[in-house]
Amino acid sequence: MTPRIADVWVYLSTSPLLGLTLTLVAYQTAYWVYQRAGFNPLFNPVLLAVAMLVTALTLTGTPYATYFDGAQFVHFLLGPATVALAVPLYLQFDRLKRLALPLACALLAGSVTAIVSAVGIAWMFGVADTTLLSVAPKSVTAPIAMGIAEKIGGIPSLTAVLVIMTGVSGAMMAKYVLDALRITDHGVRGFAVGVAAHGIGTARAFQVSEQAGAFAGLGMGLNGLTTAVLMPLMLVLWRLI
Amino acid sequence: MLGALTVLLVYQLIGEVIVQFTRLPVPGPVIGLLLLFLTLCLRGKLALPLRDTANGILQHLSLLFVPAGVGVMVHFARVSGEWLPLLIAVLVSTALAIAVTALVMRALMRGRSDAGHDVPGDADGEGGNT
Numbered sequence: 001m002t003p004r005i006a007d008v009w010v011y012l013s014t015s016p017l018l019g020l021t022l023t024l025v026a027y028q029t030a031y032w033v034y035q036r037a038g039f040n041p042l043f044n045p046v047l048l049a050v051a052m053l054v055t056a057l058t059l060t061g062t063p064y065a066t067y068f069d070g071a072q073f074v075h076f077l078l079g080p081a082t083v084a085l086a087v088p089l090y091l092q093f094d095r096l097k098r099l100a101l102p103l104a105c106a107l108l109a110g111s112v113t114a115i116v117s118a119v120g121i122a123w124m125f126g127v128a129d130t131t132l133l134s135v136a137p138k139s140v141t142a143p144i145a146m147g148i149a150e151k152i153g154g155i156p157s158l159t160a161v162l163v164i165m166t167g168v169s170g171a172m173m174a175k176y177v178l179d180a181l182r183i184t185d186h187g188v189r190g191f192a193v194g195v196a197a198h199g200i201g202t203a204r205a206f207q208v209s210e211q212a213g214a215f216a217g218l219g220m221g222l223n224g225l226t227t228a229v230l231m232p233l234m235l236v237l238w239r240l241i
Numbered sequence: 242m243l244g245a246l247t248v249l250l251v252y253q254l255i256g257e258v259i260v261q262f263t264r265l266p267v268p269g270p271v272i273g274l275l276l277l278f279l280t281l282c283l284r285g286k287l288a289l290p291l292r293d294t295a296n297g298i299l300q301h302l303s304l305l306f307v308p309a310g311v312g313v314m315v316h317f318a319r320v321s322g323e324w325l326p327l328l329i330a331v332l333v334s335t336a337l338a339i340a341v342t343a344l345v346m347r348a349l350m351r352g353r354s355d356a357g358h359d360v361p362g363d364a365d366g367e368g369g370n371t
Contacts, residue, residue, distance in 0.1 A: 027304045045303045050310035057315065064315045071308035078305045080249040080298065082270035083256070086277035087295035090287060102349035110342030118334035125326030135330055139338055142309065143268045162331055164313045167306070170335045177336050183343045191346060196338035203302035213299060219342070221271060228266060 013062065019070020026052040039207060041175045046200055047168050078199075085221070088206075088214035095187060095211075096218065103191065107219065110195040111226045114139035115234065130155055137227055138162040139170075141198040144224040148231050163198065170197020171204035186212040194219025245294035252277045 012018045030048035037043040057067055068075075089096070096103065118135045127135075134154035137145040142163045149159035174193045183189055186209050193201035194216030202220050206213030256273030259265070265272070281287055 023307055024304075027301075027307055031301075031303075046306050046310055049304075049307045050314055053307065053311045054314045057311070064312055067311065068308060071311070074305060075308040077298065079253045079270040079273075080246065081302055081305055082268070083249045083252045083273040083277055084295035084298050086252075086274045086281060087287065087292055088299065089274075089278055090281040091292075093282070099346075099350065102346045105349055106342045106346035109345040110338050113341040114334055114338035117337045118330050121330040121333055122326055125323075125329070127323050127326050127330075131323055131327070135327065138331060139335070144266075147266060160309070161313045162327065164306070164310050165328070165331045166335050168310075169332050170339060173332070173336050174339050177339045178343055181340060181343060183347060185347070185350075188343050188346045188350070192339045192343035195342045196335050199302065200306050203299075203306065206299045206302055210296070217299075221274070224271070225267070 013066060016070035016073070019067040020073050021070070022053060022056065022067070023049075023071045023074050026056075041172045041204060044168055044172050044200075044204070046171070046203070085214075085217040088210055089218060092187075092211060092214040096215075099187065103218070103222075106188075106191060107195060107222050107226060110192065110219075111139070111223050111230060114196055114223075115227065115231070131158065134158040135162055136231060138166045139196050139198060140224050140227045141220055144228055148228055152231055152235055164200070167197050167200025170201040174201065174204065187215045190215035191219040194221075195223045198223070242290060242294050242297075245288070245291040248277075248291060249273075249294070249298075 026049040027045065029052065030045040033048060034040075034043045034045045053067070056062075057064065115136050118138055119132050122132055122135050130153065132154075133152050134149050134156075136152070136154065137148040137159060140148065140163070142160055145159050145163045146156040148154075149156045170193060174189070174197065178189050178192065183192075190202075190205040190208075190212030193205050193212075197204075198220045202213060202216040205216035252273035253270050254273075255276060256271065257269030259272050260267065260269045
């Protein structure tokens with residue numbers, strides 16, 4: 001029997017079917033756990049699914065490229081999902097319009113806080129300069145953050161790691177931070193998560209309510225643009241001081 | 242559903258083409274988002290299948306970050322030996338950014354008609370807020 005199992009494995013490991021199926025099975029298992037835990041943010045489904053898949057790939061010695069042959073079909077849907085954010089934004093447009101000024105000020109404050117506090121803390125620990133520049137755009141959605149890192153002299157692949165860490169930790173912490181501050185409005189809660197923890201935070205917000213999701217999606221998009229404009233300006237200022 | 246998915250892909254494609262021509266520093270799907278949003282505002286109505294498909298995808302937005310997350314963790318050890326200070330910086334800074342954004346927004350909403358207004362039906366009773 002053993003050689004036949006090996007043959008099947010060789011066949012499967014060259015086909016995208018296995019990577020795609022594994023991704024969906026791991027996610028649905030993670031989502032089931034998340035659901036059983038009463039949607040407790042500490043049981044973040046992205047974190048659980050990634051942990052399961054990394055364990056599986058490490059145990060079977062499967063290279064990431066082989067896995068991604070299948071997983072790319074899921075990854076690809078990030079594009080249409082971004083376009084789909086137009087729908088909740090349109091549905092919440094009346095409230096968003098009325099809140100334009102609070103939204104703009106909160107965005108600017110949150111965006112600057114995310115950059116300055118991350119760089120400041122890393123700097124206190126004596127982290128190298130190129131690493132500091134890679135931390136700076138960590139609250140921004142991955143494609144924009146990697147572009148910013150490249151432009152200001154950071155390391156894009158390190159930025160990608162920090163972006164994912166930020167998203168997962170933001171999705172897990174937001175409820176506790178916002179509850180401690182007694183923030184009850186779903187619009188405010190969603191917007192804060194989107195600005196600080198981009199797409200993964202937005203994903204969590206959509207699991208809570210459509211309004212939180214819409215505000216989070218807006219926060220994510222606006223912070224991407226704001227950080228892309230602010231970063232080079234802040235860098236010039238910093239070098240002048 | 243198939244029609245709605247096609248609409249999303251067409252807008253993404255238009256966005257990508259615009260980005261290629263203008264070299265805007267923004268991902269193509271973001272331009273697609275803006276164009277679809279403008280279209281919905283101009284039409285003033287939203288087709289039900291598009292609403293359902295968009296909600297379906299966004300309900301499981303988490304799934305779409307899994308492949309990138311796996312890639313990141315596989316490369317993690319190679320990427321940096323300074324992981325502990327970076328982890329602390331990320332955790333503290335993310336909590337601060339959430340707090341500052343929310344506090345500033347709430348402060349500026351005080352006295353407005355819809356300040357602090359909650360949408361009870363929106364919480365779905367699914368334990369815990371965002």
